[in-house]
Amino acid sequence: MADKIYDYVIVGAGFSGLHLADHLKNHRNKEVLVLEKSRGVGGRMATRRDGEFTFDHGAQVIENDELMNSSIKRWSDKGLLRPISSDHFSAIGGMTKLAKELAAQLNIELERKVNKISWLDNKWLIEDDQTHSWFAHQVIVTAPVPQILELLERSSIKYPKDLQQIHYAKALVFITKGESSIGESAYREISNSSIFSVSSQKLKGTSSSPCQVVVMGPEWSNTYFDESDEVIMKLGREVLKKELPELLVDDLQLKKWRYAFPLNVYHQDFLALENGLYLAGDGFSESRLNGALKSAKSLMSTLVLC
Template identity: 30%
Template sequence: MNEGKTDPILIIGAGMAGLSAARLLRDANLPVLVLDKGRGVGGRMATRRIGHGRVDHGAQFFTVRDRQFAQRVAEWQEAGVVSQWGQGFADAKGSLPSGEYFRYRGVDAMTSVPKHLAEGLNIRLQTRITAVSKESNHWLLRSQSGETFRGRALLLTSPVPQSLELLKAGHVSLPTDIRRELERIEYEPCLALLTVFAGASQIPAPGGLRFSEGPIAWMADNYLKGISPDAHTVTIHATPDFSRHHWQTDEKVVARKLLEAAVRWLHSEVLEWQIHRWRYSQPLTIISEQALLLSGLPSLVFAGDAFGGSRIEGAALSGYAAARILLAKMNG
């Protein structure tokens, strides 16, 4: 009768939503296993080493509006995990920052926060789940390498189109209205150019620049940001339009076009560059619930920034909401 009671709650995704939920569930003494295909935790809160430097190439900073999230951020600040990175950034026309909210960054890089959240959690990295199926009262996940994971509940925090693919691969059907609502969720793509320069950039302090026209949406000087003390690395994010248009374009052409558009801010030789393709950068549609519980199945919850709001704070709030739902189900 207790079949499945010792199985963990499975969470796909060690990004902000998955880790936030995992912490709360673990704190309530529930067994949790987080699975992620990446080599490290963080998902779109991503940092890469390039040359002698470091580049935040996904999320650049976060803001705080919600009181629950503010409390967590205060704890992270106290623990030396995050710090303030100014109160907004100038735009390329020289307009001064108009930000009313502080911008926060990870102290070492954006991955400082997910690394901190991951401490003490049961996480399997480099584990790409390829199908999710329902077996009587539990979930069975299959990985690319042929492993299986059994769980009494499942939290999906991968970008929604990817979560739907996993359910489809395991022949799990969702109620038609919910499936249609989830299928409507689209994400903007983002081509990111990661660069190392021989000298300092012309990006003004504190190191970020917003663009309202042209192919570039955002540039950041990671040296000025304080996360790349040994090399002048610059992150360039293309606009969604440019990214869509040049998704298949040769990387050398993409890099040349973005560097040409950025030339005014870059006065030294490029030593190294890489392109990263974010297919699911930020959701265009946000579901009104912070986390979505599916009925008629073993507990299945959808969460992530498409539910809580298209930013780091939204992903965290969605993770908290998902944990609350699962706690209520497990204790019910």
């Protein structure tokens, strides 16, 4: 068991967790450790490489707004963004490049799934599902709300029961490789369709070789999520041929997100529980990266006052 006590342990290296860690370390001079269960940073900002193809299989684009403006400027100055409309940007080389830029100066341990947190002798003990453990004065958990609740239940930590009312849409995502004439726009959302969005990874600047990503809508995704991959691909091919006939669907890949977008959100941008334990992320604010950032920034401004 480590005897070092961090000022903050942040659970989750998604957009909200990385923003919080960046702020607390670089602007508040705090000792911060980020624990992430996956092999890489970014959470739902996720990019996969497959030979000559690179594709974002989570978040596709960033919308500029008042809160996002400083991030847009930071990444633009580093040549990481490409404008794709008057108020939307894509990440050159993929969304994880942005997460990696945020993570570069941070203390992050990957492949650490936090399993339990306990208040012990005036500090938090954080344990993963192996044998690792850490101490911190304060803990911020930024996972999707249902995963936060699993952690709190395992840790026997009380929380407001209305958190159980926050539900997420699932997302089934199809990747197609090769040239397809899906139009001139890098990214478009489709209304009144089983499809939520379609994007050209080449026009977005994600991939040098042509490939496309189709995010299926919440209704279609929820209906077929628990079918086998084989069945989902077969049904996917059928629906894509009908609704996007110009798309080549011979070489299809599938990515599944159990918690893609919050369907409803908590009535506060973050939640402070007992003894410096905080909950944040898009489930507390708004769907999308903008919501994750809003939650992180609201929590930051409260921590400044503590």
